[in-house]
Amino acid sequence: MSSSLISLLVIIGLLVVVVIPTVAGQLRVGFYNASCPSAELIIQQVVQKRFASDPSITAALLRMHFHDCFVKGCDASILIDSTQSKSSEKDAGPNLTVREFDLIDDAKTNLEAACPGTVSCADIITLATRDSVALAGGPSYNVPTGRRDGLVSDPSLVRLPGPDLTVPQALRFFTAKRLNLNDMVTLLGGHSVGVAHCNFFQDRLSNFRGTGKPDPDMDPALVSELQQTCGKQSTAFLDQNTSFVLDNQFYNQVLLKRGVMRIDQELTLNKASAPIVSGFASNAGGFQQRFAAAMVKMGSIEVLVGSAGEIRNNCRVFNPTKQ
Template sequence: MKIAKFSVLLLILFIFPVAFAQLRVGFYSQSCPNAEIIVQNLVRERFARDPSITAALTRMHFHDCFVRGCDASLLIDPTATQGSEKQAGQNGSVRGFELIDEIKTALEAQCPSTVSCSDIVTLATRDSVFLGGGPSYVVPTGRRDGFVSNLEDAARILPGPGLPVVDMLTFFSNKGLNVFDAVALLGAHTVGVSSCGNFGDRITNFQGTGQPDPSMDPSLAAGLRNTCAAQGFAALDQSTPLAPFSFDNLFYSQIRARRGVLLLDQRIATDISTSGVVFQYAASNELFNRQFAIAMVKMGTVDVLTGLAGEIRRNCRAFN
């Protein structure tokens, strides 16, 4: 397993070396030797009670990194005088903050003011993906926490579920991520769920036609109408009832069969610029796992802060 982890990391370093210059694997090996073990153990405890934490942490990591970089700005609570990224509509369903708090408390007790909240999110996400059945991989650490968290930034930057594929690819490209990375990261929807408000028009009144989206399997549309009436949300991977708790490549087979729940998910299965990658990932879980690991490590280096450019928060919800 360790050989596989480092093989993935070496490939990532070859493809995307610059962003790793200020981060390194084992950053806390001297300053807080048990840091990664503490994170791993607490994530494992939470996963045993709630396997949906994989989806929660993956979403948190993505939404944090794509606004101001991987700087834990998403974790900041708003105050009476200052808003924060948490208040953006796109972040309304982000959860798992209490687990990050629990990990931070444990780390502060053993190594005060040493491990950043942004590294905690990165490590906890990595561990939850593996527990959910996804790839095992190493991540470089050494991130610092940011000093800014603006509602307006998150509301302006984070994409919606109906984004055209060309705009989605531009969104990822602007962060140094290519089409293989983008399609792999969307594969995290294999363990995701979504509020019916994000796709309700696709199952009832697509683009004002009064009919479901013709690109969706009619049996899926009918099933989603029942699901939404009963609970208000649905799994993004409709392959099996247990799909939201199993990290695998079945999501891609589903969207190729016109069973994508979100419009963007369905579009990547048919758009000429992404359909070939979807086909490759649907055909090989091994390939998907390897590319997902590469994409996650690359995403975790987006606009990171190091040294005096950031801080080590004592409380992840507030600036020092």
């Protein structure tokens, strides 16, 4: 993908400015303006370079950000490598297919060269995800920074919503993090990009809940398409229409019973979430605005600020303990 096309994607992305209350010692937009003025540009350049050769990084970074924030908050605990003596979050089942850790490493290396010991790995995840969203045709938005990196990475703490949950079941995970139904439906719109492994929805294609038949809430044409796809490869696009564009087409797809994972289709079957889906399906701009706001809200879950945590020198390991 050419640099001119990347620039065009950034230009046409809807600019959304999310206003949040400024609290002393908390996150704020422009946190690094004085300490590392080029921080956001350095991260953006790394993301642009990677996106040019692999537009699937948007889905990967969205997943990484979500999986990080929903454990101990947005503290980059997902980046820690396991050692022979101690496992980390990376060893947890839901995280075994998380990727783009090397992209975060590249950004960190460049930031350490420009501003040593200044920019947290947690902020790198948040900013890189934001930049990849814009490159995929999603909204451009400001995110507050000032997160610090966590000191714990424990695989036993990784409890994330699965693909087969009902809306009420999934919502419990979100409300535990002070996110509401609208936030959940909005954030699931991230499924507009990316793929799902066939084993996550295989039962919907032939033996839904032990019936020996496909899921009646899935379009038969999609059942046939996915059977063919999964017969040849291990993954399928979550949005069969605009697979690499972060737009509102995901919602139009589920309204047509073309949700690949059961939780996606459940959004149209629940009386509380169905109107939100219909609203986003008919209002692309409204979805973009809400998505930006929901990403900022998610990125503020249980953050470490001030003197809490640390600023890692290497995103994969905790800093050496000072004696």
